[in-house]
Amino acid sequence: MVQGRQIKEGDTILKLEDIHMSFGKVAALAGVNLEVKKGEIHSIIGPNGAGKTVMMNCINGLYKPQKGNIYLKGERVNDLRPYKRAELGLSRTFQKLELFGGMTVLDNIRLGRHIHLKSGIVSGSIYVGKTKQEEVSSRKFIEEEIIDLLEIQSIRDQSAHMLPYGLQKRVELGRALALNPELLLLDEPLAGLNLEEVEDMARFILDINEEKRWRVTCILVEHDMGVVMDISNRVNVLNFGVQITDGTPEEVQQNPAVVKAYLGEDDLYSTRR
């Protein structure tokens, strides 16, 4: 397993340096910088097509940027495969749900634990020793930390594809948490949710960010400006692959370039239903 350095609260956990990523002649990211401190909620906003998801995919390792450096916990990870980055404590959810529909909620979440299971095929096939220990501790972790946190007790044995969209989003978050991540990429976790679900989800994000047990650093890509401005420590604004600014929510809201490029003339909070 790749061992990253242990880093303290307030230190840089993720750093992007001058990232360039183009598809053919379209420059999705043109020299983007980002520095995320441990313990923060760092949001990335921008209109559709601004390159937010591309940036997520670069961080996560699904895409490999043509130029620039990505440092995770001080280590350059440009050449690491996604699962290796996961071992460093990086986890994510997807804008378009990527659950295993035919599997139960519990199995989907368990899958997130896979990376922590180290026992071999022999011990696994007879269920003794290490496998048993791992299974017990894994079950305890999932039940006591994740299912209880996300309040999904009543659906744990249901197939994921039978669930309403809002609950599927929650399950996906659960799966990402099963990795026990240090850095969590949340790609539009609030899209398509109703008001009540949005409030629940925002609460969960705050819980996993603030609760001592978790203290997960979050990178949040989101269009719901109300929530973004309420819960973020810092906000990064992209527009057509170019970074406009990066600052606290107050700074971003007052930045005339942001207002012009993305938010329009309207009140920042107008996107909140």
Add this chain to the structure above:
Amino acid sequence: MTEAGIEITKDLTIPKLFVKQCRKYGKNKVAMREKEFGIWIPFTWQDYYDNVKYLALGMVSLGLKPGDKVAMIGDNRPEGLWAEMAALCAGGVAVWLFQDCMMDEVKFIIDHSDTKFFVGETQEEVDKALSIRKECPKMEWILWDDPKGMRNYHQDYLISLNKVQDLGRELDQKEPELFENLVAKGTGGDVCLLFYTSGTTSLPKGVLLSHWNMLTMGHNLMAVDPCYDTDDFVSYLPFAWIGEQMMSISCGLQVGYTVNFPEEPDTAQDNIREIGPHVMFAPPRLYEGMTRKVQVKYIDSTWIKRKIYEFATKIGYKAANLKFDKKPVTFSMKLLSWVAHAVMQKKLKDHLGLSRLRHCYTGGAAMGPDHFRFFHALGVNLKQIYGQTEIAGISVVHRDGDVKFDTVGTPIPETEVKITEEGEILSKSPSVFLGYYKNEEATAEALVDGWLHSGDRGFIDEDGHLVVFDRSKDVMTLNDGRPFSPQYLETRLKFSPFIEEAWAIGDKREFITAVMCIDYAVVGKWADDRKLNYTSYPELSQKPEVYDLIQKQIEEANKDLPGPAKINKFANLYKVFDADDEELTRTSKLRRAFVMDRYKDIVDALYSDVDVVHMDTTITYEDGREQRIKTDLRVQKL
């Protein structure tokens, strides 16, 4: 397997009985179970004792004095029961609030009851208490038990149950005799519960019940239907409902059966199935829900399964009718019943969690005869309980083998029931309450010479069974001058799986009309199957096809009714009646005067020649947000 052989004396209190039972069973028997983190976790009587003891002492060291009120709110869980028992052991009075109470109701009850200790479960309840703290200066402490979300709460009047128990342990070390002394102090006549009735017309009234009231009630019910200490009971209905207190505390303590708590309210149905309780008491709404579930599954299943179901229910209904008519069951009928049981009923009962059920009660509101027949046809011994909070929950119950689905049964031991000349039901028993808290006027009205005036109209039939007609003030007069019970009509309508709520109107009018609330899930599924598009409840409810569907259901219910009582016109409401909108009481009874006023436009339209009513109203959500609803309601004539 032992029966409850507890003798109830004037000196006995719930805490004394509690200590006695804990000594008797100790570590050898499970007092309660809670499903947590996916596993059933047992607590022995010794655990129960320890938790209650330290909690009680902790409350004492925080300043709880005998007679102080301890208000509790939260889901059913061991900690809730411990807190209540601890309050009683310390000489306090327990006040329970419904979990989903709105802020105004919480404020009213906390203020009116002079609550000193508030015990909430999670951040949500703590927030409720914090927001009313300024207006309720008598509330000194706010206790909580689930740490989730509490990380930023540091006020010095907030304390976790664990901390309270730590304080209790400290006090116990200083004064080891204190707990037992506190328990020994009380007598049966002391107030133990202050329960707020969910008035259908006015503000809630605080009912004062003594230990003696609660214990005699449990004793007399158990005399009719004995339970055993090997039995299981599932506690999932609000503790603020007297029926739940009856089963979890009064009967539970006397018998010593195991009380089981579901993981979450949402998982209750599954958890009931896992436990398979022996005894159950629930309001009709729950049985109606089960019936609906079965009916919907039936519609959805395959041809062969439907045929088997039809075959088995036919036999079931026949056997149940013989039982109702007290006719002998022939050998061939017995054989057929066994077949029906083997091929269908056994499985279905298992799915509903009713397999091991010996006694099963409904109460708190009226239940339609169709639902009653349905459960008996399934071989479930469902019986009616009649009583009020003012008589500790029960005065009349059906006896085994003597169930009549249009009656509520006969009085339990030590209970007398009589009917006044005006037809009001009066009852008298050792369980009749002490009076309303801070409301002598109402007490004088309800309690005359030891007789409790119920406000219900009814009569006693030729077999000595009590028949409850309806609330006196709800009884309608038909156009031919006969009295009629709207509740009866509504329960008949609700037997249709497509109808969740119904409201019958027509007092002193030329004909009867009704406002219907469709069941969103069932009608939604029905619409999906027919490729009808809809996006919301209001839209679905107004579809002409849905109107025709509901009309069919009404015609079915109309069949056996006399001419003037038949429903003539109806409209589908754009929402379901909700306790949060004050349309229902917390125990799901329709507040007629309120809805009559609120939906005046609809009622006017039902009695005029229009086809469409324009609605423009505002709905207030729990968190205070408002939403304006503009919609057109159609009126359909049958």
